[in-house]
Amino acid sequence: MAEAGIRPKHEELLAAAVRLFRQKGYHDTSMQDLAEAVGIQRGSLYHYIEAKEDLLWDIMDRAMRRLLDAVEPVAASSAPASEKLRRAVQAHLAVAAEHRDELVVLHVELKSLSARRRERMLALRDRYEGLFRGMVEEGVRTGEFRAADPKTVGLAILGACNWFTTWFRPEGPLSAADFARAFADLFLEGLVRSPQRQGG
Amino acid sequence: MAEAGIRPKHEELLAAAVRLFRQKGYHDTSMQDLAEAVGIQRGSLYHYIEAKEDLLWDIMDRAMRRLLDAVEPVAASSAPASEKLRRAVQAHLAVAAEHRDELVVLHVELKSLSARRRERMLALRDRYEGLFRGMVEEGVRTGEFRAADPKTVGLAILGACNWFTTWFRPEGPLSAADFARAFADLFLEGLVRSPQRQGG
């Protein structure tokens, strides 16, 4: 919660927690696992944190803010809706590619947070979903997009983007930017060929 | 694994496990929790199962087969690719709406399976992903769809469909069929308005 400068061992611990929580899940990762990962004794972890759940919160909070920081400027810009949406997808996938494990933990371990913290996190998530819904809304309002339910469409797009973290492999032939282009084309132009546009 | 007719209490146990595993996660659900949910003592659970993991496997296996049984006939039919894709999305969302908890467990708890069982499940998942990729491939091949990478598009569509389980609420104003229509419109026609088709 309180910023405390850079504490190397604490960062190392967080990094180990991200990896283990993604691999085994929060509840199946023991303090023993975490201690071994950073090379200290189980009890010594409490020199750095007050409780196991603090690690989970820090990871999820950080991940959520990465997404908000990446997409909020895009949503606030003055480009056409289609261009905003394209850039938002690109921004999301870029974060997702660089911080895959964090984002998987964010999505999967919401249920492992305490009620208070879960509510705070859900509020941030709602804000994030609102960005995508808002861009679709804007496109529909200005007539750039066809009539569509912005909430449903926003969730569909965000779903595809969120799922990306579960299958993307950086060692594959396509980059996150490649996938972002393919995604945006799909959402904006659709699959069905139309001779009047994009000519082939 | 071996089919054994209908065993009411065993079904009750499975149903309780689905609910608890979705709510709290597999590792945070104890045998005590399960026993209380079906009104027997902890040790008595082992009259119905050999190990806790059997419950997880049965749930995931059942969920995966529901999806395959729903979509495989669609993919094997002789309709145009766009129509197949529309029906596949409809079929997936129908299963997802009726068996939400099962599908969430299927997606979230893969990591909690033993290595052997996880591999078997991944094989089934690959088969399922192949159905969607195949439909896109077909559309591109026949020229019904524009040029696109079938694997990427298949995963994007499936991602949106899989994410559906995390936010769909049956008590909401829109049915799974409504969402399926909106999803299919998005994937097939895209968002950007085109005067030459669907005229408005």
Next chain:
DNA sequence: TAGAAACTACCAAACGTTTGGTAGGCCACA
């Protein structure tokens, strides 16, 4: 009267967390 269904009692291990303590570095003060 056999088998299914459930009980009680128990196990060894693991859990997250707390405790009391130590080693070494830094800094003010005499």
Next chain:
DNA sequence: TGTGGCCTACCAAACGTTTGGTAGTTTCTA
């Protein structure tokens, strides 16, 4: 230039509880 006080970093051991699972026995029911 020592030295006492405080800090960070960590250890080893123990805390009480819970874990998944087993064994042997009793109760219900067809």
